[in-house]
Amino acid sequence: MKPQNHNAVLQKWFLLLLAICSCSSIADCKEKRPRHKNAYATMMYMGTPRDYEFYVAIRVLLKSLARLNVEADLVVIASIDVPLQWIQALEEEDGAKVVRVENMDNPYEHQSNFDVRFKLTMNKLYAWSLVDYDRVVMLDADNLFLQKTDELFQCGRFCAVFINPCIFHTGLFVLQPSMSVFNDMVHELKIGRDNPDGADQGFLASYFSELLDQPMFHPPQNGTKLNGTYRLPLGYQMDASYYYLRLHWSIPCGPNSVITFPGAPWLKPWYWWSWPVLPLGIQWHERRRQTLGYGAEMAVILVQSAIFLGTIAVTRLARPSLSKLCYRRNDKSIIFVQSSLKVVAIWCIIAAYIAPILVIPHTIHPLVGWTLYLLGSFALSSIAIHIFLLPMLPVLVPWLGIIGALMVMACPLYPDGVVRALCVFAYAFCSAPFLWVAIVKIMAGLQLSLEREAFLPRLGESTPPSGFNKLY
Structure with a gap:
């Protein structure tokens, strides 16, 4: 091949590569542009012990919305310290548009009633900066969608649900993005606008204090968008506590569309122990099973199951005990040693029922979580039983009691939540004497x-040789 022909071929390849790169860049730019006029948005930030749990909850929320075929973009307002692999999963696997932001300073963190877990919730105000969209439905991670709610995009510049008679809840609200409103909010933060709780809830309730007197939102049949502010019907954000009262929904206004779980932070629906304590937890996990799945935790579950089963086998076969402990009987510290061993034994039994909760992955399915917990607590209890030569049945009374409590709480035959609560209380009352x-x-x-010869020589026996002075 002649040099000129060789150069021509190289030039053609270079132009082709440049064209491919240009097309890819154009495609990327188009992909980054909003695909819809509206968006469902949520936020993610770091700095709490429950960061991973909220990451899982957000992914389930996004996948649930996608499964409902909502006609809107999915947006995550993520602080810049969110791990890159999480960002990639949100974008590539969940189809979300991630907006990276700096954490917004919270000027209320020095209030006497301030809860540190709300320190970064002011990041929610960034929703007003999403000016590429006409309307945004801002969501907390603990919302469970039962059906499509795209009609919310017809609401006005701000709309929210009053799950409290006097204060609207910021777990779900509709807003019209506006940089002027966003800048005004930032200014109000700097000058210390009144905020009862120091979180986004108190700030927004103060900023939109007139919402209580506004009309109820009813979506226009012709699909037009409203202006102004509106109260949303309760059915758009059903407080789970309403369900627990009657064990069924009875929301008279609006469709039953979204469940929210604003209660105790350690009883959020994604924690495996939240069910059957709170019956609705199983619905959240059913949604996760249908969308995200549990593949991320399965390896840990299998390893822990093998460890617990191995522990049971070892304690049954090896039967470890304190029989090799020997003291001089004339040692004045023998009473102290006995008391110490009693304390250690009691704490070992208590730890057997607490440790599994700490090590089992928090977001696995409740049926798997409780099975693994019972297996782990049985395995750790068997260690205490064989080391301290304790009777098995008394040590396992709490274990049997937990199984009974789960059966009482999970029973589907209660007519309402009051009867269920009374039955749980009655079970606890009747179980107390056995405990x-x-x-x-x-x-x-x-x-x-401790009085057996296997542990300590009996009173009156001759003093062991000096070589037995020490504990071995």
Whole structure:
């Protein structure tokens, strides 16, 4: 091949590569542009012990909205410290548009009633800066969508639900993005606008204080968008506590569209222990099973199951005990040693029922979580039983009691939540004597074990050789 022909071929390849890159860049630019005029948005920030749990909750929320075929973009307002791999998962796997932002300073963090977990919730105000969209529905991660709610985009410049008779809730609201409103909000933050709770809830309730007197939102049949502010019907954000009262929904105004869980932070629906304590938790996990799945936690679950089963096998076969402990009988510290061993034994039993909760992945399915918890607590209890030579049944009374409590709470035959609560209370009342008897028997068993020759030589026996002075 002649040099001129070789150069011509290289030039053609270079132009082709440049064209491909240009097309890719154009495609990327188009992809970054809004695909719809409206958006469902949520926020993510770091700095709490529950960052991963909220990450999972946000992904389930996004996938649930996508599964409903909503006609809107999915947007995540993420602080710049959110891990890159999480951002990639949100964009590539969940189809979300991620907007990176700096954490907004919270001027209320020095209030006496300030809760530190709300320090970064002011990032929610960035929703007003999403000016590429006509309307944005801003969401907290603990919303569970039952059906499509695209009619909310017809609402005015600000719309929210009053799940409290006098204060609207900021777990779901509709807004019309505006840089002038956003800048005014930032200014109000700097001058310290009145904020009862120091979080986004109190700030927005103060900023839109006139909302209580506004009319109820009813979507126009012709699809036009309204102006002004409106109260949203309760059906757009049903407080889960309403369900627990009657064990069924009875929302007279608006469609039953969205469930919210604004209660105790450690009873959010994604935690496996929230069900059957709170019956609706299983619905959230059913939505996760249909969308995100549980593949991320399965490896940890299998490893922990193997460890717990191995622990049970070892304690049954090896039967470890304190039988090799030996002291001089004339040692004045023998009473202290016995008391110490009793304390250690009691704490081992308590730890057997607490440790599994700490190590089991928090966001796995409740049926898997409770099964793994019962397996783990049984395995750790068996260690205490065999080390301290304790009677098995008294040590396992709490274990059996937990199984009974789960069955009482999960029973589907209650007519309403009041009867369910009374039954749980009655079960706890009837179980208390059994727990007390178990504690008495455990203490008696500990004392008997400590007095056995296997642990300590009996009173009156000759002093062991000097070589046995030490604990070995």
